[in-house]
Amino acid sequence: MTTTAVGTGTTAGIGTSPQRPDGTLKVTGEFAFSSDLWADRMLWGATLRSPHPRARIRGIDLTGALATPGVHAVLTADDVPGDKRYGLEHRDQPVLAIGEVRYAGEPVAVVAADHPETARRAAARITVDYEVLPPVVDSVAALDPSSDKVHESGNLLRHVPIRKGDQDVTAPVVVTGEYEVGMQDQAFLGPESGLAIPAEDGGVDLFIATQWLHGDLAQVVDCLGLPPGKVRLSLAGVGGAFGGREDVSMQVHACMLALHTGRPVKMVYSREESFYGHVHRHPARMWYEHGADEDGKLVYVKARVVLDGGAYASTSTAVVANATTLGVGPYRVPSVTVDGYAVYTNNPPCGAMRGFGAVQACFAYESQMDRLAEALGLDPVELRVRNAMEPGDTMPTGQVVEGPAPVAELLRRVRDLPPVTARDRAALGRSTLDLPDPRELPGGVANTTHGEGVRRGVGYGIGIKNVGFSEGFDDYSTARVRLEVVGGEPAVVVHTAAAEVGQGLVTVQAQIARTELGVEQVTVATADTSIGSAGSSSASRQTYVTGGAVKAACEAVRAEVLRRAGRADLVLTGGRLTDPDGQVVADLVDVLGDESIEQTVEWRHRPTFPLDPRTGQGDAHVQYAFAAHRATVDVDVELGLVRVVEIATAQDVGRALHPQSVRGQIAGGTAQGLGLAVMEEIQVVDGLIRNPSFTDYLIPTILDVPPMRIDVLELGDPEAPYGLRGIGEPPTISSTPAIVAAIRAATGLPLRRVPVRPEHLTGT
Template sequence: MTTAVGTSAGIGTSPLRPDGTLKVTGEFAFSSDLWADRMLWGATLRSPHPRARIVGIDLTGAVATTGVHAVLTAEDVPGKKLYGLEHADQPVLAMGQVRYAGEPVAIVAADHPETARRAAAAIVVEYEVLPPVVDSVLAMHEASERVHDRGNLLRHVPIRKGDPSAGAAIVVTGDYEVGMQDQAFLGPESGLAIPAEDGGVDLFIATQWLHGDLGQVADCLGLPPSKVRLSLAGVGGAFGGREDVSMQVHACMLALHTGRPVKMVYSREESFHGHVHRHPARMWYEHGADADGRLVYVKARIVLDGGAYASTSMAVVANATTLGIGPYKVPNVVMDGYAVYTNNPPCGAMRGFGAVQACFAYESQMDKLAAALGLDPVDVRVRNALEPGDTMPTGQVVHGPAPVADLLDRVRAAEPPRPRGDDLRELPGGVANTTHGEGVRRGVGYGIGIKNVGFSEGFDDYSTARVRLEVVGGEPAAVVHTAAAEVGQGLVTIQAQIVRTELGVEQVTVATADTTVGSAGSSSASRQTYVTGGAVKAACEAVRAAVLRRAGRDDVTLRGGRLVTEGGEVVADLVDVLGDRPIEETVEWRHKPTHPLDPRTGQGDAHVQYAFAAHRATVDVDVELGLVRVVEIATAQDVGRALHPQSVRGQIAGGTAQGLGLAVMEEIQVVDGLIRNPSFTDYLIPTILDVPPMHIDVLELGDPSAPYGLRGVGEPPTISSTPAIVAAIRAATGLALNRVPVRPEHLTGT
């Protein structure tokens, strides 16, 4: 399958997304829509206990079920038994013990999905139930039971800058907590595995990282990577939840065992158990400032609950710690971040990982500091705002634009959206306003955050692009092929825009992402437009150079399918230059290098690029009922260069809505290691009636080291929207509110 893009729009414009109309009309093919002849259905048996030893497994009932073709356990894993993104600690199927409720124990393939589910339920597992480790702070103690033999501490990241004993005239402290948030993508995990004639397997999967999956799947299947071919199927949202392997190995095992295609589709409840979530966090902060409100020191301790397996916890805690004082100048920093194993559900990547948790704490502290000083909360932030040339707590110099003060001033000055008519839905507050009774109070709050872009700490972060220029139907046409996952962010459109800009051709086809081309890394960390966009641009430059060599001209450019001089003279037609000899180039593109953190001091140039966003939130709070209505949001963000302005605004609005969810409603309720609300009936996410009018201010301050000057967009709005909304609720109620999401009982005292 290919996606053709045929409009004459390059970078800086907003052409129609080729998948947009199909998605809103319900015609788009998601991975759950895949089908193959003789296809079987897979199902998974999961542990009901967060911690237990497996005493025995009786497969008799499942094997005897009519229509069942395979029942597999850990003994049937043909290759490596463990997998993981950063640390291979997670079993393909449970081996001897289970470490979280929902861990896969056995898998079944049958000729009907209901048959597969009934067969899985017929498997009898005898467990010796053990007390789970569920408190992340207690888990670090030596006396705690060990989730893994290596101990419960996954990683400790210390940051030491300046004088650790520095004092200050004004000191504020706070304890903060962030609950477990779910990515809540609308398309649950799904995929189709088809056995191949060469003994390998073709996997069509909704994922964020094709080559990341490939390495883990091939190892677990005991096959060379050349015999495991992955293609991107339609993805119904991701937000970090598809970075980790879910059913990829399971579907392939069943397909290879049965010799038939096997499809797996999780139910919504199973999806809650089948992917990682945002790390719950417990944080302790102390800020010291002089009498003028300038920060002297920050001391902090952050503990992230990584759950039963490592996933990306080691990277998440590094982000939380290195970004943990926010976009502020602080000469003295003592900070410690910990990622810890527990028997809670595994946690990993979610939009803005690490930075989201820390921002809630440090922005709450900045409001406390402003109150202690009797100053305006924006003025305190502006007074301490990072500027180009300043150093982070890691000692890394901030290069390029850092418009922290400007963003804050912009959101403070922003006018609220004006109603466009008599329709109540157009008014701030809309039809879902809580009430107009005497118990309603209005508050305004601010937040600003910082986020790294790209993978960090010396990770070899790159992307590969293949661009082919040829003649099709008498016209010049280009094909761009990468392994970059389109997860709804509009990357397919961006790739076509870059090719059209660089090669000056109208017809551009974006080939389906798969593993027949080199890795593009993960669609995460706000990196894909930066890195894959850079690779596509570089491949186009190589193709253009080859065209000019073939034409024997170095004083022309490609425009409108012709070779044109600077003065506009057409010297040749591109069709004539290409003839029947296409030009194809494949390029690996890397950004500037990063470096590991010093394990003792946390010093080092760990990050590629920093991105900033600010929010102002206005809320109405009914203090009698404990209801909150966000009635207006203003946000400003530097995006470097908006390659597709409409998509940029969409990313900012969507990220803000996800931050709103964390502020007032979204939390996976985990009690003694068990998820109590694994459905969209009980796990609440914002609807259109919860999302207020937004004033969005987009700055384009180009980063000189990035392709087209662009900057990552997707994560920053999620980071600063949450603390801004909670600050507004505090302003309305006078309550401390040191935990998110804010619940009705936090507002009413019940």
């Protein structure tokens, strides 16, 4: 997808909010997503999946599928031409099941046919002889040496110990708690889909909705047994991601079928299949102990965190590192003892999701801070402020917090933000507080509540999130910028492999080019693997890293322009070169002439380092981001119904490159945290997903999302391009504990599990 973003010189540069080039198309339904792809002579692919969470495969009979008219290929693990396993961090996941299935929904065979329904019917006619085995479904029990092993290597994927300060310290005030977070789905708009087209050189072109083109490429080429030059990936329209597209799903399957049949093959998952076809947020069980002195100053935190990674590794080893290194929150804690475990089970695989381990830990440590405030008789915000970290403090890993860390300020801001008034609500099309609309009461339009048993509560939460990849990962992005003359006017083309997944990255790249080169017309080329990697659109890193790469490439182009002009003190603005006094010296078109200027740059942030495997000490992270929330809820304590009335949030974004998008990201992340707090959970019973649809897996709608007050701070990070700070994930982290704290305040119940269900509030 090549997009041209046209502004008015530098007036559409950073710090402004130009219209997104894909915005109108998406709102009107005209945007082409990957599921809309089409090619001549195209076949359709379908997948046969295991109905069992654990079983041996004694035999596969393909006869029924092969005999189906219209079927062109039926492939199993025996047909995988290269490596038979893939994986982001550990190559432990079979392309197609090899002798055993380890979760319900694991791909066993793929089919290509001339019609999607034919492909699905043929897949259903494959007969698999399974020897069903008892699944390992309890993550804590899986750590017991006597447990059945999901993999021969054992069930422990990674243990991360964090040891800071005196390990034998005691405190006069101690609170303990056990907490649980359910499995959450990314619930993105567009299910997995893509189109693979065989090429004349024996390779394949794959048009795919993904978060990480080069991450996919590295796995696909190995599984196909082809050199990288013969596999080319281009980004197709992506309908959201939130971590669920970081892992390979149907990429290898579509390419195998295309190469086998010699025809284009398109695969599109149904919504139900999508629930099986991508990773989810790790369910977590956590045990915490906080010790403080009589003034409320934290003395120590001890914790044990167990994450259920499901059947395959995905990014579990990195997620558990985040959950532990960020596991005490944005607080000053002299003594830390944390053990984090990522565990294999026969549950659905889990991996990246917005917040990446920090979400689970934040629910636990913020719940603990509320319990500690209650034990001390302190206001919950005051307790947090007394312990808020500041620049120069050290993390549990020993890493010094550099740059702004406005933890106390964010807390005070959300506390002091005025509540939404009747006039505010009327402006938003909501009822006034004096005349309640049934839609504004717990239970919503069902009107099951009339207000008799409704109690109001207010709660707070604050979280911390790392930005970028960690622990020594070579985290960089590549950008190519070309300045040329088109139709007598200067124009810029920006090319990266960064995946636009809905976050507005295409717009930001154009804004940076306009700011640095002073040119109105900027085209952002389709992201593909013909250029060097940009890494994944995850970890709140793309604006930081790819933005940094585009900025650096533009600076290199500008330097060449000034060299040609013979003056290093000139400024590029509005397609002209001006001197320091603002006088026009030359037109950019005249300087360029018939020759374009092109520069390709790899850009890296400051390095990170692996954690010490014994103590968890090390400078593991690039940058930290913070957000705070205040939630107001109404709870019908008789019916167990919850209505989030209002949310206030404050977040330091470093520098708002596109202020409107920044506010949208904060609002969207907050809504996702709301979903985890009161409604979103994949129900897994004995390894089987019981609610793989949006009929039974509920996500917030416009009627569930309350008015929000958003307070944006811009405290520039001197290490980051333009001083920016990653913003996409922090709102999701602290909104959940704030909402649950508000429900506790309304009900007086401990509520140590999310999502909060009606039965948790009524005792039924």
